[in-house]
Amino acid sequence: MTGSRTSTALAIALATGLALGTTDARAGGAHEGEQLYPVLTYRTGPYAPSGIPFLGGLHDYIRYVNEVEGGVNGVKIYTPECETAYSIERGIECYERFKHGYEGAPTAIFQPHSSGLDAALLDKARQDHVPVFGPGGGQAQAFDGRVFPYSFPLVFDYWSEASIVVKYIAERAGGYDKLKGVKLATLYHDSGYGRDTIEPLAILSKKYGFEDIQIPVPHPGEQQQTQWQQIKQANADWVFLRGWGVMNPVAIKTAARVGFPVDHIIGDIWSGSEDDTRPAGAAAKGYLAVSAFPPGTNFKVLETLKKDIIDTGKSDLKDTSKFGTVYYNFGVIEGILAVETFRTGQEKFGHRPLNTEEGQWALEHLDLTADRIAAIGATGLVSPIKVTWLDHVGGGSAKIQQWTGDSWKPLTDWLNGDRALFHDVLEEKALSYAKEKNISVRATADAPIN
């Protein structure tokens, strides 16, 4: 039976691979004395077009810190990759592999690089005492460090984004008092991510009197004729597009198809990259988007990367035309945040690799001032952030940018989200979560975490 021989060979190959592969790599010490910073990747699957430039930016910045600056205070950063294809299960395997360090290098912080994995790790990470750090796209309620000591939705959340969009529309209308009667339609990806802005927009609409219209688009959003006819029928003045992937170019094209003016569509932070506008061609010219991760190459840190990494052939990018795009710069920003976190921790604990408890302390005391940002050369790229135990977001500002047909042009400076408006609602959510899960709420900054 020939089948049996092939299969036996296959079985043996699998078994050897298993024995080889899962032997405990954490015991070895090939990377002793280095700081582990595991990089979860999505180089395949539907997210890959954004994943590849993003990982390019992240790797390039870390490579620059390691090779040009000689590490963070001399401590090299070790960045093994783990491909998830955006699947939560693969992500959990990666988390389990790296959470207690790898090949002698300890873990300080863990980045899931996926909202789904971020949510899946909410409980696990608290039990394991691993700080999970997700810039942009984290859960708004996790701002409350008293209930979520190990979750850090740094920089930005969707609630702030909703208030920034309303603020911009108010500016264009000539003040918040002119918002009465304005119709704002939110076209959202029908998922937890998409529905996240329903509640803040209802609060904002109540406060400022604009009409709040919510229209869902089923995943993946490759057909939107019906939804755009609805928008037209409702006579909407503005559209807030909270899309994902293919939904974005289709939305822009379909808007043109029904004759809705493209310069009155404001995209979400995940609807505002080159990959969202370029496939829509001429229809996208004039399209607006919220940008927490500004694109462009005329930041000092990017010029340095160009000189030391891109031009010397050390870049992770195969296609260097991605340099300076939205997702590349997002990667650089994430790299900067990680490195600054290590720096903050090292100031307190000494110039050595940090463990997860020290990483948690470092994230909770991260203070990125305008001066420090200028010293890194990232003025205009990163907005100032100050994290405290009561506020794990620490930022909440973004710019509005416009697509000119071949690149993005910022229209505003940093706009601050109205986080005070939502504070009580979100706090209540966090506290009721604590109650449901029986979590003891931290009473002071230094209180021990259970």
Added chain:
Amino acid sequence: MHYFLVILTSGLLAGIMYAMVAIGFVLIYKASGVFNFAQGSLVLFAALSFVTLTEHGLPFWAAFLVTSLMMVVAAVIIERLVLRPLVDRSPLTLFMATLGLSFVIEGLAQLLMGTDVHQLDLGIDDVPTNFLGLELSQFDLFASAVAIVLVAVLSLVFGRTRIGISLRGVADDTLAAQSIGIRLPTIWRVVWSVSGVVALVAGLLWGARQGVQFSLTMVVLKAMPVLIIGGFSSIPGAIVGGLLVGASESLADIYLGPLLAGGAVSNWFAYMLAVGFLLVRPSGLFGDRTIERV
């Protein structure tokens, strides 16, 4: 009333796009009884190859021809390596094999041609023009015309030519067809090639709307209820099924969605509609009625 008509037309137009994908399934199912889940990957592979070629300077028709040839080669390889060893196995096993095949094709496409999102401009305007009081775009009219031509050509090919008649023979009774000398592997190769070319056409139309990217593989999910309603083995059924699914899900999103928690209902509505149809006509609107013997 006008609004209703607008929604109805936009649904029907979407339905034509679904039908384009469904036709590829029907061809393969008819000839080999395989529910080919890899059709979506073929759509991606074809569109990506086409865009890559045009970006390297090939003119439209040359790129179309070269890509079609690639799809023929792919069909021959698939027939030899996957279908032939699995002949006479359960439909579910074949379905699973095409799932495995879709991993291979997707991996290969991204390995060779990258994961970038490509713009595809067919040079046809997609802005509203007044057509019989309804706002249609030239692109909509073009897509509909392509669908009609495709169905006409396929009906001619499979109704009049020798190979088409052999195909129908195979679909009716595989054993009898083989016994009168019809070579099954040849039929399979031809059918998979043709559905590869259909995948290319579908990929170009879809790609022009949404950009050529990985998400093209997801159009299969939309094609499935179309197939169930139209019947797995009927080309006109695919068109009618597509129109029905497109129209009803558009109307459901507008009129049913708000009644049910405001969510978008179109993803499951089409399937429920399909089940409803099945209970009345167990083999689809146009499907072959299978006769069971004891």
Added chain:
Amino acid sequence: MSATTLTATERSPRMAIATLRSLVWLLGSIAVLSPVFADEYWLNSILIPTIAMGLAGIGLNLLMGYAGLVSLGSAAFMSIGAFATYNLLLRATWLPLPLTLIAAGTITGVVGVFFGLPSLRIKGFYLAASTLGAQFFFEWLFTSFRWFSNNSLTLTISAPRLELFGLDLRSAPGRYLLVVIVTAILWLLANNIVRSRIGRDWMAIRDMDKAAAVIGIPVAGRQLLAYGISSFYTGIAGALFAFAYLGTADAHSFDLDKSFEVLFIVLIGGSASLAGNFLGAAFIVLTPIVLTRVVEWFDLATVFDNGVLVNVERMLFGVIIIVLLIREPDGLASLVERIVARWRVWPLRA
């Protein structure tokens, strides 16, 4: 096309029992010893998902392998089990965990019977439509109505408590023991079901439904029962998968890909084989991990860039599936059976 052709392989009963026994011994000893030897990584990312998905495989196998019916919506039933368990734990705090799981399984079973109703009229692949409808319907239901996730902002659910007789089961060995015990009990039960009157009726219907009807088997009733029992298993597997493995889940944790995964487990493990489901599950869980580890071991990342490697891994996974389907029509279970048979006569050649 008819569903009766799914599989009807006849194995010698003594052989099957011998295999089953050795497999039970093997898996049993692994199960008992693992908390001692395996570290958290093994428990959390390999053993727990393998066993939970194996249980889901048993659920589908009862339906497909034994009763000859099709389902492409296993993940939907897993999600019903998970959401039911969550709401019961949250809202009926007086209910102990074992009863909660049984109740959640029963709820799933009732829904399963409902979605099995079309089977009385539709046959073969068209039947898949109904279960596929369930797949998309429940993804929509659990995203649209926040009540199911207790008004959670992100629509995710996570186990409010996992305790058995006052024992906290949230640690890795605790969750592992929960999964192993539940699965062992249900496996035994399944083993008895398929050998009982019900199981024999299922196989008779699978092999020839008309003949089964002629000899007086209540075909319709037995088919609905198959949907009910299968969904009961799948629902409990979903609850274990969500709370003992993932920790947190939302409707999209149970998407179409997950349904296909369960289908893979059944076909690769072996249709109409209970032990095979765990082999199939192990295959699904381990193959991607092994592929990445092999890459790491040989330091291939220094030769090729990561983008190339991950795509090659994806292709290899597809190729392995196709090769297994071609070479092992009866699944990994029959492969193990042959290897065992060879061992039994070693050193004599068979």
